[in-house]
Each structure stands twice: as C-alpha cells, then as structure tokens.
Amino acid sequence: MVSTKRLSARNRPARENGSERRAELLAIAGELFATRGFLATTVRDIADAAGILSGSLYHHFDSKEAMVDEILREFLDDQRQANAKIIEEAEDPRTALTELIKRSYAALRQHPAAIAIFQNEANYLAQFERFDYLPGVADEFEKTWLKVLQEGQKSGVFREDLNAKLTYRFIRDTVWTTVHWFNPSGKLSIKSIADQYINILCDGIVAR
Amino acid sequence: MVSTKRLSARNRPARENGSERRAELLAIAGELFATRGFLATTVRDIADAAGILSGSLYHHFDSKEAMVDEILREFLDDQRQANAKIIEEAEDPRTALTELIKRSYAALRQHPAAIAIFQNEANYLAQFERFDYLPGVADEFEKTWLKVLQEGQKSGVFREDLNAKLTYRFIRDTVWTTVHWFNPSGKLSIKSIADQYINILCDGIVAR
C-alpha cells in the first residue's frame, strides 16, 4: 500500500530541501564553476573543497548539472524580479536605464559566481534539455532593456539615430563582462564603476 | 655521429611545416574550440570533422594544446603588429583610438575563432606553462590603449575626469565580446557596428 503520509520539511530528503550544508555545497560548487569553468571542475574537486568524498555529493544533488541549474535559476529569478520592479517604478526612460545599469552592477556583488557561469557556460549548457529556459530568459532581458531605450528615443531623451538593439548589446556586454576583472577587494568600488560607465554612456568620452 | 644534414622545407615532418592539410585541420579545430569550448571538444571530434581517425591528428600536431597554442599565437601576433602600426601612423589620439577600435572589429572577420577562444579559454589555458605568454600579451594591449587614452586627455580631446584604465576596460569588453553574437551573414555589417560604437563612445546616447 502506498503511504499517504505527507513529507514534512524535516522528512524530505536533503536533495530537495534547503539545508544549510546543501547551500554551503552549492556556494562552493558555484565558485569553482565560475573560476575554472563547468567542465574543468570535477565532482571530486567540489567534494575536496567541501572536505567530503565525491560520492557524498549525490546525497544532496541529483547530478553535477543539477547544481549549475539551481545556481543559475536562483540568480536569473532574482534579476528578473528586480528588472520588473525598476520598470514599474521608474518615472522616465533615463532613470529607468540608469537604474537597470546600477542594478546589474549591484548583482555583481550578490551573484558573482552565477553571473560568471551564465556568461561563460550558457552557450554550452543550452545544448541540454534541462537548460532550455536559458535562451528565453536572455530574450526577456533584451525585451526589457529595449523597451526602455525605445521609449527614451520616442520621448527625445535618447538620440534617435541609434540602433536600439545594438545599443542594448553594447551595454549588456560591458556590464556583464565586468565580472571577469572586477576585484571586490580592489580600489574600485562597484558603485564608482557603475557611475563612470553611466557617465560615459550618456555623454561620451570626448571633451566639450 | 649526429647528422649535420639541414632539413629542407620538403623534408621537415608535417608537424613543423605549413602544409595545406595541416592548415585545414587547424581551421577545423579552431572552429570547434570556438563554438564548443576547448575542453568540450575532443580530439575525436576534430578528427571526425576532418574525416580521419583521432590518432592521425598526431601526425600533424604534438598535442591538442599545441593546436590552440598555434591558433592563438597567429592571431595575437597579427593584432600586435596591427596595433603598433596604428600607433605609429595616427596623427592624433582621437584618430588613433578610432583606428584601434576599427582594427579590433575588423579582426572579428579575420580571426573569429581565435578571438572567441582567446576570450573564453585564456583564463583556463593560463594555468599551463605553455601559455605563460598570455598575460603578457594582454598587458601589452592594455598599455597601447592606455597610452592613446592618456595622451588624448592631456591634449584635451578626451574628458579629463575619466579613469583611463576603466575606460579602456569598457571599450575592450564591448569590442571583443561582440564575437559572441556577431553573425557574418546577418543584417549588420562589422563596419556599421564599429561606426555605431565609436559614435556612442565619443558622444554618448543622450540627445542634445
């Protein structure tokens, strides 16, 4: 007879709940994936870094893929929600754009590993069914930014002779790629980087 | 007794000369490394794409690493020479900067695979002695661009309130990352992308 007992949070196996140890392991894996790459990181590397044996990882996670999956989903959900809130609250396109940029830079502090993984491995991961959602999310992000840019052009805040799609890509590439060289303990703060970029983007580098 | 016979170009083994077949194999490998990643591409993948068996590759090359090495060196040498020539010939910092940008974009057409590999795998490859030269080259590129930016600031062409190093990174990230989405058979030409970027970089996106 099949048990009808509901699984309480305490009873659920570790691979489905949010135990502390589990989160710790995810963070360790994320950092390795981000710095060495997904393929270059072996389950033995992760286990070593966590001080356990590789087989023990499978008590917490179904597979190596499942780990990246969870890391990416968390970051992407977060970013999506934040973007939506900005669009909703911003009073004009220029504010919306600068807020989107600031928010993206802020994400570098909160999800540095996830951003690096998204940047480096999205292409490779997209070949697996499990990651079918990746192109969709990228598309959604593009739509959000495009709307802001195009509204800004209509209302005359942004130059009309710009190709909005191209402009979006320039911005996106600059902002996200920062994850490859940003050093949290260096001289430059995220805020100062964001401010300088917004400054250049809006007014250019040529002196007047 | 050691032979003193000089190796003529015809006698040299294939792994050291520049036979057509060899160049063909390098191109095939480069494309695979660029699209799938270095680690994700197996020597069997390369051999399959070339219509031979994996072992046969070792008639032409010492190792899989040797293949990327050669691909990267060719591109980097080319780019270094081109940069030097621009610096030498440009009459003012603004021309020098725009020429550097145009040249970088032009490289996307000539060495798309090498650029993608350099972008994606430099970090990973740098751990092997064989690729010790990579950080040095990156440094040299940075110095070249920085000189142009700083001279421009001194002469009053570029705004003085800019952090030159930061500005360089913004430019570099935008230009090189283009390799990830540029489609040679798409609507946008390399030239129009370059022009638009130079335009935004110099004057900003805000309407006046």
Place this chain on the structure above:
DNA sequence: TAGCCGAACAAGCAAGTGCTTGGTAGAGTG
C-alpha cells in the same frame, strides 16, 4: 531504548579521455 534519518564513507563501474604504437598505401625520387 529501539528505530529512524541525515550525512557521510569506501569501493568501484562504464564510458570516455588524450595520446602512443606499429603498420600500410601511394606518390615521388635517386
């Protein structure tokens, strides 16, 4: 105190990895 459960270990398997070896067909060369 008996039973259960989360967390880990110990061992190993199947598949795949880069690379090596010994050999061969065919074109060219002395």
Place this chain on the structure above:
DNA sequence: CACTCTACCAAGCACTTGCTTGTTCGGCTA
C-alpha cells in the same frame, strides 16, 4: 628498382570522468 616521405589506419593503453551501490554512525524522537 629500391628508397623515402606523407598521410593515414587500427588497436589499444593509462587514466579520468560522472555516478552508483552498499554500508556506517551519531543524533534525534516516539
């Protein structure tokens, strides 16, 4: 004709990969 050279094949070796299995053990709970 004997030879050398290029480009390749066929087979397989040593090793690493992600993952599975069966087991142990301390702590919580009924």
